[in-house]
Amino acid sequence: MITIYDLAKKTGFSSTTVSKALNNYPDVSQKTRQAILQTATEMGYLPNAHAQSLSTKKSWTIGVMFSEANEVGLKHPFFSAIIESFRKHAEKEGYDLILASRNLRSRDTSYLEHFLYRGVDGIVVISSDPKDEQVQEMINSNLPIVVIDMTNSNCSVVLSDxxxxxxxxxxxxxxxxxxxxxxxxxxxxxxxxxxxxxxxxxxxxxxxxxxxxxxxxxxxxxxxxxxxxxxxxxxxxxxxxxxxxxxxxxxxxxxxxxxxxxxxxxxxxxxxxxxxxxxxxxxxxxxxxxxxxDTDYLGVRAAQLLIKQMVQKKKIITEDIIPVQLIERESCGPLKKQK
Amino acid sequence: MITIYDLAKKTGFSSTTVSKALNNYPDVSQKTRQAILQTATEMGYLPNAHAQSLSTKKSWTIGVMFSEANEVGLKHPFFSAIIESFRKHAEKEGYDLILASRNLRSRDTSYLEHFLYRGVDGIVVISSDPKDEQVQEMINSNLPIVVIDMTNSNCSVVLSDxxxxxxxxxxxxxxxxxxxxxxxxxxxxxxxxxxxxxxxxxxxxxxxxxxxxxxxxxxxxxxxxxxxxxxxxxxxxxxxxxxxxxxxxxxxxxxxxxxxxxxxxxxxxxxxxxxxxxxxxxxxxxxxxxxxxDTDYLGVRAAQLLIKQMVQKKKIITEDIIPVQLIERESCGPLKKQK
DNA sequence: CACATTAACGAAAGCGCTTTCGATACAGAG
DNA sequence: CTCTGTATCGAAAGCGCTTTCGTTAATGTG
Incomplete structure (x- = not known):
């Protein structure tokens, strides 16, 4: 693994300047920035997310939790469709999704603790059960959160009409x-x-x-x-x-x-x-x-809402109601004439 | 956030000893271990995954990548079923899954680079396309990897018979x-x-x-x-x-x-x-x-194979063929008599 | 030419944790 | 009583990065 110190040594600048160049700080000249960026790609430099997160307290990750009540998890087509849409949108904004469980290594904990441990920047939960204690606990924490498919007067929710x-x-x-x-x-x-x-x-x-x-x-x-x-x-x-x-x-x-x-x-x-x-x-x-x-829109709406909370570092309490649509196919017909 | 230093201060021991107590090192007495563990739960201590990973070079995460060819991602029932099974097994062993994309913040990179950046311990890829360059790149890296649904003579694969x-x-x-x-x-x-x-x-x-x-x-x-x-x-x-x-x-x-x-x-x-x-x-x-x-077994087998490689820090090249099974339902019938 | 700005850079501390290695105290051995 | 061994603990360095703040040199002003 090659670090900013390696780049520093190679380019003759300090690690500070390298870091600044990499992060577009204004107080580094165009020339040195170019030089540093150049050797960075030459040497195949990649930042270390852990170090970065540790230092900045921002991990660019979002924790996702499924209600476990229905035990199907990712397999449920409705849920997975929403998550897929959420994921696409979150990715665009630079966030990766992390699927965590209730158990932390051997020891078991709550989802909240697990997400805290992981240092996620926010949580998305897909749950229909309004009294799931795990979900409640997360809502009451001060991690940014958005929940899909249920209501709660204490956080952002998005659900269908x-x-x-x-x-x-x-x-x-x-x-x-x-x-x-x-x-x-x-x-x-x-x-x-x-x-x-x-x-x-x-x-x-x-x-x-x-x-x-x-x-x-x-x-x-x-x-x-x-x-x-x-x-x-x-x-x-x-x-x-x-x-x-x-x-x-x-x-x-x-x-x-x-x-x-x-x-x-x-x-x-x-x-x-x-x-x-x-x-x-x-x-x-x-x-x-x-x-x-509208699973697509449920997903992007949730992502938008969550990201908004994360950037402005402020809990938003809102209820986003997504319109639904009638899809006519073949299982309904006109009332038969009574004999 | 409460750290081991807080625990140290509270208990009167050094941060070293606290860390050791938390990690079951042998050179800390029962009594102090108890005391430390006790105040840890009292104060609601949670370790910081980033710091831990930075220090140990192990993140307890597994990166997952879907072939993007078929553009359905998580929505495909076959893929999502496998991942769900994989996830359950990986969780038991203490690993969380992280879904990464090709773009790193604004800049776009390869999956491999993204996973390297995230510092995952291993990768699972579900792809059918044997010549996907992204997949090739990952296989040729020295991150532990298991790929599902295609063959490759350079890594562990698991697929149906x-x-x-x-x-x-x-x-x-x-x-x-x-x-x-x-x-x-x-x-x-x-x-x-x-x-x-x-x-x-x-x-x-x-x-x-x-x-x-x-x-x-x-x-x-x-x-x-x-x-x-x-x-x-x-x-x-x-x-x-x-x-x-x-x-x-x-x-x-x-x-x-x-x-x-x-x-x-x-x-x-x-x-x-x-x-x-x-x-x-x-x-x-x-x-x-x-x-x-057998999506369940495909998933757990892949997880086992990957974890095995991660623990013994050695690439395993193998091809796990999972049996399939005939499911008789109604869409097949005996040949009609020719008139 | 003296002075105030500005541009460009680096030292150092800090993020929270692990791990090596040395220090201390006390036990038992001889 | 001296010596060795063991149990218990802590100092300190290090993981890779960010960010504050100070330093230096160059620039412009009058």
């Missing part, structure tokens, strides 16, 4: 003639779940449509399997709905599977609209009509 | 009675593409089945769209195959889409077997029969 998204879905279904509309919901302890339920209810009320309790089914944590179970429950009802709004694409896909297996045709017998617009939604049969979350 | 995978697919198809079997291949410049072609040919030859040129279609880089195009080409043939082995699930899904849209029934008219077993494979209609790559 799930209330409108719910309404959007219902209004669309209604525009197709449906009046008996059920909702397979995400757990109400989760913000996304709750908001979509609200959207459902709000739209239904505005349309003066009934929302019997049996039509509101808690699908839990958005998994395919839970979607299956929820749909099974729904299909056991004596009075079936003609359309159902499902709070997540994974659940919707599970639900469709069960529906089809029971001989109910989609969309002829039952219209289904999902939420998220994961890749798979375009390739199941029928193609899933859904409400798209 | 694609040759056997190809044979597996063909033999399965043959066992169903098929003899006219086509292959929509991945680009032969990519190892995975080439091996699967080899597997296809080898098995076909062994079975004494013909492999006309028209039956071997280059699907390119494994995308859904390329799958569509390849299948369209295939269906334009005068003499259609009754089964087709497709080198990737994404391509297979695109291919199925086109096939269905042209009225060819799967599996009645055409059997299709994919490769990878991404999540989506289980949820398209019909459910895709495929060859599963």
């Amino acid at each position: 799930d209330l409108s998204g719910g309404e959007l879905a219902i209004n669309y279904l209604h525009s197709l003639g449906h009046t008996k509309i059920a909702h397979i919901a995400g757990d109400a302890t989760i913000h996304a779940g709750k908001e979509r339920i609200q959207g459902y209810k709000k739209a239904m009320n505005k349309l003066r449509l009934p929302t019997p309790n049996e039509y509101l089914i808690n699908g839990g944590l958005f998994s395919i399997e839970e979607g299956r179970q929820a749909m099974a429950k729904l299909l056991d009802l004596p009075d079936l709905p003609t359309a159902v709004f499902i709070a997540g694409d994974h659940m919707a896909i599970g639900a469709m599977e069960i529906a089809k297996s029971r001989g109910v045709k989609i969309p002829e017998d039952l219209s289904i609209i999902g939420y998220d617009d994961i890749e798979m939604a375009s390739y199941v049969t029928p193609k899933l009509t859904t409400v798209r979350q | 694609d040759l056997s995978g190809g044979e597996l697919a063909i033999n399965y198809l043959h066992s169903l009675g098929h003899t006219k079997i086509a292959h929509i291949a991945g680009d032969a410049t990519i190892h995975a593409g080439k091996e699967r072609i080899q597997g296809y040919k080898k098995a076909m030859n062994k079975l004494r089945l013909p492999t006309p040129n028209e039956y071997l279609i280059n699907g390119g880089l494994f995308s859904i769209e390329e799958g569509r195009q390849a299948m369209a080409k295939l269906l334009d043939l005068p003499d259609l195959p009754t089964a087709v082995f497709i080198a990737g699930d994404h391509m297979a899904i695109g291919a199925m889409e086109i096939a269905k849209s042209r009225g060819v029934k799967i599996p009645e008219d055409l059997s299709i077997i994919g490769y990878d077993d991404i999540e989506m494979a289980s949820y398209v209609t019909p459910k895709l029969t495929t060859v599963r790559q």
Whole structure:
């Protein structure tokens, strides 16, 4: 490894001047700057991030944490899409992402401590669980932070406009003639779940449509399997709905599977609209009509917000609501004429 | 931030002794160790990773790089699954992952330089492109490295047994009675593409089945769209195959889409077997029969190999071939009786 | 020509930690 | 009682870099 001292020796200047030349300080002449830069590339000099961070107290890294509740981590298409977008934007600004865990070498600690140890400049967390203690702890620290997919009145959050998204879905279904509309919901302890339920209810009320309790089914944590179970429950009802709004694409896909297996045709017998617009939604049969979350924009928005806090060294408390969009495909159809 | 000097002052020992106590050196008495550890937790002491790395030349980080060829990065389900598995294993051993880019602050450099700058202890790269210069550069450096999904005779690689995978697919198809079997291949410049072609040919030859040129279609880089195009080409043939082995699930899904849209029934008219077993494979209609790559094991194996090199500070050149597995679902059926 | 500016550079301290090596004290050995 | 060995501790240098502040020389001003 070649250091600024090596450059100093080679060029005949002091390490101070070398450092300054490398960092564009004004008090070094053009000529010496050129000379130093030149031999730097000649000798293949690379700065040492650790030394730099130690000295400047800035590491140019951002810690990322996934809610571990759903145990899928990077594999979840929605999460990974957001992170990928976040990453691209953060990179442009010069930040690298570091994925840390709860355990520090053998000893286990909290995420916060781990990030503190790593000296990250900020944290991005993707979590839906508003009462995750790990997340709370980080929010209450004074590390710059942005959280995605949940609300919190103590930090910057960015999330989709799930209330409108719910309404959007219902209004669309209604525009197709449906009046008996059920909702397979995400757990109400989760913000996304709750908001979509609200959207459902709000739209239904505005349309003066009934929302019997049996039509509101808690699908839990958005998994395919839970979607299956929820749909099974729904299909056991004596009075079936003609359309159902499902709070997540994974659940919707599970639900469709069960529906089809029971001989109910989609969309002829039952219209289904999902939420998220994961890749798979375009390739199941029928193609899933859904409400798209703008993962790209969620990611860059989060990055912007975090970086802003880091540069102005000041916590920003805000809630960025990202619009969602209806994606019409094939899983919804007009209400069949009653015989 | 509280340092070992603070602990030293508080406990009355020197910073040296504090450091030793913290790091379990033998030459510090039980009593003082206890006292130091105690006040460390009392005062909320956390070590500073940068200082530690600077001093020890070990950062406990691993750099990860994705081939950028396919531009999907983390979003690709196959890649993200592997990384997730890698991550879990690496974490257990105390390593954090850092995702770096090609640009260092404004200036752009190579991945290698970026990782060198970051002082990672090792690199894991997931790339299919054997002639990616960035990857080559890293392999030729003396940073410990493991690469996933391609071969190289100069470093540790881990990849699926694609040759056997190809044979597996063909033999399965043959066992169903098929003899006219086509292959929509991945680009032969990519190892995975080439091996699967080899597997296809080898098995076909062994079975004494013909492999006309028209039956071997280059699907390119494994995308859904390329799958569509390849299948369209295939269906334009005068003499259609009754089964087709497709080198990737994404391509297979695109291919199925086109096939269905042209009225060819799967599996009645055409059997299709994919490769990878991404999540989506289980949820398209019909459910895709495929060859599963063991992403979990690919990940942990890569982690083990990399860590081994890091601890023994010695490059290991090896090729770890991970077995694949046939997953029977619904997209393959017995050969229809000829009329 | 005397003086105040400015430009260009370097010494040195400091960031938080590790690690070598020497110092001290006390035990037991002879 | 002297000597050797062991247990425990600390001084200090070093990791590679930044940044403050002082020094020197050159420039301009009147």
